Amino acid sequence: MSNRIIELRNITKSYGQVYALGGVDLHVDEAEVVGLVGDNGAGKSTLIKILAGAVPPTTGDILVRGKPVTGWNAAKSRQAGIETVFQDRALAVQQTITWNIFMGREIVGPLGFLRVRRQREEASRLMREIGFTSKVFGPNSIVGQLSGGERQGVAIARAIYNQADLIILDEPTTALSLTETAKVFHFVEQAKAAGRSILFIGHNIHHVYDISDRFVVLDRGRVATQIGKTELGSAEALIKFMEELAHPTEGGAHSGDAA
Ligand SMILES: Nc1ncnc2c1ncn2[C@@H]1O[C@H](COP(=O)(O)OP(=O)(O)OP(=O)(O)O)[C@@H](O)[C@H]1O
Ligand SMILES: [Mg+2]
Numbered sequence: 344m345s346n347r348i349i350e351l352r353n354i355t356k357s358y359g360q361v362y363a364l365g366g367v368d369l370h371v372d373e374a375e376v377v378g379l380v381g382d383n384g385a386g387k388s389t390l391i392k393i394l395a396g397a398v399p400p401t402t403g404d405i406l407v408r409g410k411p412v413t414g415w416n417a418a419k420s421r422q423a424g425i426e427t428v429f430q431d432r433a434l435a436v437q438q439t440i441t442w443n444i445f446m447g448r449e450i451v452g453p454l455g456f457l458r459v460r461r462q463r464e465e466a467s468r469l470m471r472e473i474g475f476t477s478k479v480f481g482p483n484s485i486v487g488q489l490s491g492g493e494r495q496g497v498a499i500a501r502a503i504y505n506q507a508d509l510i511i512l513d514e515p516t517t518a519l520s521l522t523e524t525a526k527v528f529h530f531v532e533q534a535k536a537a538g539r540s541i542l543f544i545g546h547n548i549h550h551v552y553d554i555s556d557r558f559v560v561l562d563r564g565r566v567a568t569q570i571g572k573t574e575l576g577s578a579e580a581l582i583k584f585m586e587e588l589a590h591p592t593e594g595g596a597h598s599g600d601a602a
Contacts, residue, residue, distance in 0.1 A: 346372050346373040347370055347371075347372050347373075347406075347408060347409055348371050348372060348373060348407075348408065348423070348424065348425075348508050348509050348540055349370065349371055349394065349405070349406070349407055349423060349425065349509060350368075350369070350370040350405070350406040350409075351367060351368060351369045351370070351390075351393070351394070351400075351403060351404070351405055351406075352368055352403055352404040352405075352406065353366050353367070353368060353402070353403045353404065354366070354367045354368075354369075354390070354393060354400045354402070354403035354404075354405075355367075355400065355401045355402045355403055356386075356389050356393065356398070356400050356401050356564075357401045362564050363386045363389040363564055364386045364389055364390060364393075364400070364564045364565075365563075365564040365565050366403075366564075366565065367386070367390060367403075367561070367564070367565065367566055368566060369390065369559060369566070371509055371540050371542055372540065373508065373538070373540060374535065374538050374539070374540055375535075375540050375541075375556045375557060376531065376535055376540070376541040376543060376554055376555045376556050376557075377540070377541070377542050377543065377555060377556070377557050377558070377559060378543050378544075378545070378551040378552070378554070378555030378557070378558045378559070379391075379542060379543065379544045379558075379559050379561065380544070380545065380546075380548060380551055380558060380559070380560055380561070380581070380585065381560055381561030381562055381567075381585075382562070382563075382585070382588070382589060384563075385561040385562055385563060385564070386561050386563075386564045387513070387544050387561055388513055388544070390561070391427060391511050391513055391542065391544065394420065394425060394427070394511060394542070395417060395420050395425065395427040395511065396415055396416040396417035396418070396419055396420035396421075397417060397427075399415065399416075400415075407419075407423040408423075421505070423508075423509075424506065424507055424508030424509060425507065425508070425509045425511065426501075426502035426505050426507035426509070426510050426511070427510075427511040427513070428495065428498040428499065428502060428510065428511065428512050428513070428515065433498050433501075434486050434494055434497060434498060435486065436485070436486050436487035437485065437486075437487060438485070438486060439482065439483050439484060439485060439486065440466055440470065440480070440481070440482050440483070440484055440486060440489075440497055440500075441462050441463050441466040441482040441483065443486050443497050443498075443501060444462075444465075444466050444469060444497065444500050444501045444504050445462050445465075445466070445501075445504070446501070448504070448505065449462065450462050450465065462482075463482045463483070465504070466482040466500070467481065467482050469500040469503055469504055470482070470496070470497075470500055472500070472503065472533065472537060473496055473499055473500050473503065473530045473533045473534060473537075474529050474530060474532075474533040475493065475496050475500070475530070477493065480493070490523050490526075491519045491520075491523050492516075492519055492522070492523030492524065492525075492526030492527045492530075493523075493526060495512075495515045495516075495519075495526075495527045495530065496526065496527070496530045499512075499530045499531070499534055502534075502539075503534060503537065503539065507539060508539060508540060509539070509540045509541070509542060510534060510539055510540070510541050510542075511541075511542045511544075512527075512531070512541065512542070512543050512544065513544045514544055514545055514546065515527050515543075515545075516528075516545060516547070516550060517545070517546065524550060528550070528553065528554050531543065531554050532554070541554075543555060548578050548581050548582050548585070549578045552572075552575075552577075552578035552581060553578075555572065556571065556572055557569065557570070557571050557572065558570050558571075558572070558575060558581060560581075560584065560585060560588070562588045567584075567588055568584065
């Protein structure tokens with residue numbers, strides 16, 4: 344059994360004449376947090392839409408636990424244990440935390456009745472599992488009353504309930520305050536401690552650096568580098584590398600391009 348949850352090989356995606364992805368290799372293993380970074384338009388969201396099965400790649404191979412799959416789509420992505428959390432869009436704000444966690448996968452008894460109490464207890468357990476410690480909010484609280492960070496927490500709890508091996512978060516903290524961002528990171532840490540892997544996309548390199556074990560830098564549809572945290576050493580090193588990509592200097596990262 345491979346500990347490689349998912350692997351993309353030489354994935355391209357073109358929209359008409361535009362190549363959003365020009366041949367990308369990417370993999371995520373068990374229990375690791377991978378930070379996916381890159382400038383605006385680098386292809387990050389396109390890549391995760393492909394992982395989520397929301398858009399098909401133009402060419403390339405997808406391997407789940409080491410085995411090539413054909414006809415990749417949203418259902419197969421979920422079967423592979425991948426849950427993608429898109430900011431805000433995913434939650435029904437007028438509904439309760441419990442409702443949002445179980446939406447589409449309700450617990451029902453033998454006669455088809457909703458197991459309301461079981462769901463409430465399970466929601467409560469999940470919220471504890473991800474470190475949601477609010478004394479004010481419980482399973483019956485309306486999601487619309489939660490802060491942005493707490494909403495991300497509900498989305499992560501749902502991904503855990505759906506037994507996700509890999510939870511993908513596309514810019515989960517962009518619209519959040521520092522305290523809220525800290526909450527999301529806490530949830531991510533807890534999900535990782537529970538053995539889940541995370542693919543985290545963000546613009547704030549310091550944030551991404553703090554929570555990730557490994558980094559994939561996308562540049563204009565290609566992987567510019569993949570590097571582990573210890574090898575990288577600091578967030579500043581990552582920022583410097585990305586600046587070099589954006590504004591290449593003599594002898595810098597792009598000096599070979601003219602050849
Ligand atoms: N549906 C689409 N039709 C045409 N072009 C698209 C489409 N989706 C993305 N693109 C193009 O593909 C490229 C990559 O876009 P993508 O959204 O993946 O970038 P990103 O790295 O997520 O950027 P950002 O950091 O701004 O979110 C861009 O040039 C974008 O304009
Ligand atoms: Mg994006």
